[in-house]
Amino acid sequence: MDRRKFLTSASAAVAANAVAPLLPSASAQSGPIRIGLLAPLTGVVASGGKEMVEGFNLFWDQHGRKIAGREIEITVEDDASNPDTALQKARRLVEQRNVQMLVGDLLANTGLAVAEYVKSNGVPYFIPIIAADDLTQRKRIPNVIRIAGYSASQMPRPLADYAYHKKNYRKLVTISQDYTFGYEQCGGFCQTFTELGGSVVQQFWQPLNTADFSPYLAQIQSLNPDVVYAMETGADANRFIQQYANFGLKGKIPMLGAMNLTDQSVIRTLGPECEGIISSAQFCEGSDAPATKKFVAEYEKAFNKLPSLYGFSMYSGAMWMAAGMTAVDGNVEDRPKFLDAIRKVVLNDSPLGRPVRLDMYGNPIYDVYIRQVKRRPDGKSWNVPLETVPNVSQFWKYDPETYMKQPSYSRTFQGIKKS
Amino acid sequence: MKPARAMTSPARTGIALACLALLAAVPFVIPGYKTSLVVEMLIFATLAMSIDLLAGFAGRVSLCHGAIFGIATYVVLYHVTVAGGSPWIGVLLGVAAATAAAVIFALLAIRTSGVYFLLLTLALGMIVWGMCFRWTSVTGGENGLRGVVVPAWLAPPTVFYFFVLIVTSLMTFLMWRFAHSPFGLTLQGIRESDSRMRALGYNVPLHLFVAFTVSGFFAGLAGALYAFFNSFVSPSTVALAQSVEGLLMVIVGGVGTLFGGLVGAAVIIALENIVSFYTERWPMVLGLMFIVTMIFAPEGLLGRGRALLAQRRDRNAS
Numbered sequence: 001m002d003r004r005k006f007l008t009s010a011s012a013a014v015a016a017n018a019v020a021p022l023l024p025s026a027s028a029q030s031g032p033i034r035i036g037l038l039a040p041l042t043g044v045v046a047s048g049g050k051e052m053v054e055g056f057n058l059f060w061d062q063h064g065r066k067i068a069g070r071e072i073e074i075t076v077e078d079d080a081s082n083p084d085t086a087l088q089k090a091r092r093l094v095e096q097r098n099v100q101m102l103v104g105d106l107l108a109n110t111g112l113a114v115a116e117y118v119k120s121n122g123v124p125y126f127i128p129i130i131a132a133d134d135l136t137q138r139k140r141i142p143n144v145i146r147i148a149g150y151s152a153s154q155m156p157r158p159l160a161d162y163a164y165h166k167k168n169y170r171k172l173v174t175i176s177q178d179y180t181f182g183y184e185q186c187g188g189f190c191q192t193f194t195e196l197g198g199s200v201v202q203q204f205w206q207p208l209n210t211a212d213f214s215p216y217l218a219q220i221q222s223l224n225p226d227v228v229y230a231m232e233t234g235a236d237a238n239r240f241i242q243q244y245a246n247f248g249l250k251g252k253i254p255m256l257g258a259m260n261l262t263d264q265s266v267i268r269t270l271g272p273e274c275e276g277i278i279s280s281a282q283f284c285e286g287s288d289a290p291a292t293k294k295f296v297a298e299y300e301k302a303f304n305k306l307p308s309l310y311g312f313s314m315y316s317g318a319m320w321m322a323a324g325m326t327a328v329d330g331n332v333e334d335r336p337k338f339l340d341a342i343r344k345v346v347l348n349d350s351p352l353g354r355p356v357r358l359d360m361y362g363n364p365i366y367d368v369y370i371r372q373v374k375r376r377p378d379g380k381s382w383n384v385p386l387e388t389v390p391n392v393s394q395f396w397k398y399d400p401e402t403y404m405k406q407p408s409y410s411r412t413f414q415g416i417k418k419s
Numbered sequence: 420m421k422p423a424r425a426m427t428s429p430a431r432t433g434i435a436l437a438c439l440a441l442l443a444a445v446p447f448v449i450p451g452y453k454t455s456l457v458v459e460m461l462i463f464a465t466l467a468m469s470i471d472l473l474a475g476f477a478g479r480v481s482l483c484h485g486a487i488f489g490i491a492t493y494v495v496l497y498h499v500t501v502a503g504g505s506p507w508i509g510v511l512l513g514v515a516a517a518t519a520a521a522v523i524f525a526l527l528a529i530r531t532s533g534v535y536f537l538l539l540t541l542a543l544g545m546i547v548w549g550m551c552f553r554w555t556s557v558t559g560g561e562n563g564l565r566g567v568v569v570p571a572w573l574a575p576p577t578v579f580y581f582f583v584l585i586v587t588s589l590m591t592f593l594m595w596r597f598a599h600s601p602f603g604l605t606l607q608g609i610r611e612s613d614s615r616m617r618a619l620g621y622n623v624p625l626h627l628f629v630a631f632t633v634s635g636f637f638a639g640l641a642g643a644l645y646a647f648f649n650s651f652v653s654p655s656t657v658a659l660a661q662s663v664e665g666l667l668m669v670i671v672g673g674v675g676t677l678f679g680g681l682v683g684a685a686v687i688i689a690l691e692n693i694v695s696f697y698t699e700r701w702p703m704v705l706g707l708m709f710i711v712t713m714i715f716a717p718e719g720l721l722g723r724g725r726a727l728l729a730q731r732r733d734r735n736a737s
Contacts, residue, residue: 041699078699082660083563083653088459092692095452109562113651116565120650132562178553179561410555 032071033325033332036093038104038114043081044209045106045234048265048310052104052129054303055311059318062298067322068330075099079110086110090117100332101126103317106310108132108181115144124332124339128317129310133184136363136394138404143335145342145362148316148350150282151394152181153188153409155259156229158368158389159280160192163256169226170198175216175240176231176258178205178411185231185258187409192396194417201225205411206236213240217247224253231258237266245273254278262373264308267381274381277373282352282366283312286374286384291353306382316350323347359393361400368392442584446577454580455648456692460684461587462644467668467680468594469637474666475675476598477630478610479536483524483544484638485661490547491517491642492652493558499646500566501557506647509568513643514636520547521635529627532613544662552654563653568646583644590637591681597633598677606630671712673719682721 037056040049053076065072075097079086086105090113093099101124105111111130118125119141126145127135131152135144163169172193176182182205190200201223204216220228228249232240237260244250250273259281260266267274285296285306295315299307307315324342325332332338347356356364367390371383395403407413442461446454466488474480491513498509528539551558558564573579597603605626608616613623646652655661668687672679690708695701716723 042702078695078701082655083651084649084655087649087651088692089695091455092452095455109653109655112562112565113653116651120567180555183555183560410560412556 032073033067033330034073034075034097034099035321036090036097036099036102037074037076038079038086038089038093038102038110039076040081040106040110041076041078045081048106048129048234048308049078049081051265051308051310052106052314055299055307055314056103056318058299058302058311059315059322063322067325068328070325070330079105081107081110083107083109083113087113087117090114094118094121094123100124101321103128103321104314105130111135115141118143122335124335124342126317126321126342128313128320131181131184133394134408136361138408140361143339145339145358146364147320147342147345147358148313148347148356148364150366151363152184153191154363154366154392154394154396155280155282155368156185156189157192157396158392159229159256159278159370160189160198161196161389162278162280162370162387163227163229164193164196164198167227167254169254171225172198172200172227172229173202173204173220173223173225174200174229174231175204175206175220177208177233177236179208180410181233182231183411183414184409186229187414188396189229191415191417194415200414200416203414208236210236211239213243214247217243217249220253221247221249227254227256229256229258230261233260234266237261237263238270241266241270241274241277250276259309262371262383263310264306264382265310267373267383268305268308270381272375274373275375278370278386279372279383280368280370280389281309281383282356282364282368283309284369284371284383284385285312286371286376286382287353287369288385289353291349292351295351306380312351316347316352316356319350320345320347359395359400361394363394365391365393439584439588443581446580450576454576456688458580458583458648460681460688461583462641462648463665463668463688464681464684465587465590465641465644466638466665467672467684468591468677469634469641470665471669471672471674471677471680472594472598472634472637473630474669475677475679476603476610477606477627479528479532479627479631480666481528481540481631481634482537482659482662482666483540483547484634484665485659485663486544486547486657487517487521487524487635487638488642488645488665489551489652489657489661490520491639492646492649492656493551493564495568495643495646496564496566496650496652497557499568500564506568506570509646510643513646514639517639517642518632518636521632521639524635525628525631529624529631541659541662544657544659548654548657548659551657558654561654563651563656565651567650569648569650573647579647583648586640586644590640591678594637595677602626602629667709669719671709671719673722673725676719676721676725679719679721683719686720 039052040046060072077089077093079089090102103126105114106129108130111127112132122143124143126147128148131150133151133153136146136151174186176186255277257277257279259279262277262279323345327341328338343358350356354367359365367388369385370387371385373381374384376382445457470484494513494516495509498504498512499506524543528536531539552561573582605621609623617623668683669680671686672683694704
């Protein structure tokens, strides 16, 4: 070793010693924090899955993939939109890759399968996208937390309130994909709407991947309700909005939508036919809040498209996880402490620009936007806020314990109050 | 589909024992996740072999075995997690339900053959899928049923592994006996020409009915094991894709070889897991592998291996 080299290495060592006490104590644990990210990269919801990964990585890239002095190592696995595959991949991530926590999944059934698995081994599992009500209600699992997510029946309730009070709609028809996510969203809407005094004329449940909506549209036309509430995701949403316009119903019977009906992943490819649809969500890409504007601009710069709910939720989820990790100085190995820290996070700097925290049941409380699809000057469609309903929890205005005594929403139970 | 020249019986026993010894070493050589992968392979191998009983020996390619398999999984999970019963009664009920379903399907399907049999079983499988998907109050809809089914003493991975290994070995032996019994030979006769078998005085529909039911019984047992293993069932377990995957395992391993199901299950599950780690385009790699298999080993991996062995033996003999 020559003199110069000795000097540089010695001074580096001294510097390292001097800096070390300032760094958060990372001595108890070593190595990176390993996160297992499950997303559907193939199968029916693959496009949403890709945006999940984009959103999640965007946050960590912005923060140098480092938190509380520890590297972040993300392993992405494809759940193939299939619960059995999701379960297998979760096992692999935990048992072979030794990840300290799991995050992700898009379809409710994939999330439920993984939740059941982590129930037995206590691995923290975060679900920014999985909206299945019972995961934070009747069938809670302590280590499954819906950071930066929402429960399905949470968002439609303020919209139903808005429809009844502000728009004076009274006669409702719902149309929805025939599966649990649809039952829960329609249930939330119908229960609130009928308890206020509205009536449900008819509910249509159409199979997933319906190519032709004309039988339903013809019936909607003849029923002539005040308003239609539509709960469609992905390609079904696309087709429904288009056919609704082609059928001549647009402008005649107003359409309200579940947040996924007018999500960016849907309206990105639509023209004027989606304009004017009103929905409710915690996120609104056209909001004026500086934090939202900043996030949307960054996302648009990185991926050349407006962020969808998938990208946004996973980005915020990553932020939430980072906040929890910082709170425990990177010691995620102490699971009870880490989970506790995650539960106590109040996320002030999320893209929503408003503080977000969890309720006692592990589901976030939001100020919910009533939002409408408008054209941006450059021709792209986006959701802009009409008004804000503050502090909406998954239990709306009900007492949680009483609420959870009613059955889960299903095709046969929609919480409809008979007048 | 001529069987390769039959090996002598001690050689066959030797190979079987060597395979068993190899499998018994698995939890010690590759513990953890990989052991659970082998468990999955064994379970799916049982399903694949049950399909091969029909496809390879009776010449009836079924597309509803995934559904029969899944019925057992559903019943076990329902009995334990919803009704709160004991897992062993659950297994009994599950296998009984699967066998009963196989009886009904058999009554409807055995009069047909070829592409009509394929389509009819496909439709029957879809009915099961539709029921599981729509009958939300019982099956939980597309969210499925969840809950730990496996009894506590069986839960440790190594114990569970040996349990599955013993059960599947037994099943494999029984299926092998079944396929190589006079009854199995009759099935092969039906595969080659059912009109001749009828002319010889065999009751062809009855033979097919029994074969279908027995094959359904084995598929149901695999399904019950799967409930223990997976602690979860959803319509994707009874979906067409499941039947097709079972069939693909048979085809890759070799139709009519019975043990080909084992090879096929091992190859497909291993590939799914290894390739998906490197690329999200893993279904493409899988597809390519099927094409390559079809071109270079249309008789399946095991079938090809046997043919090569026979060739060498012939060469040595001459």
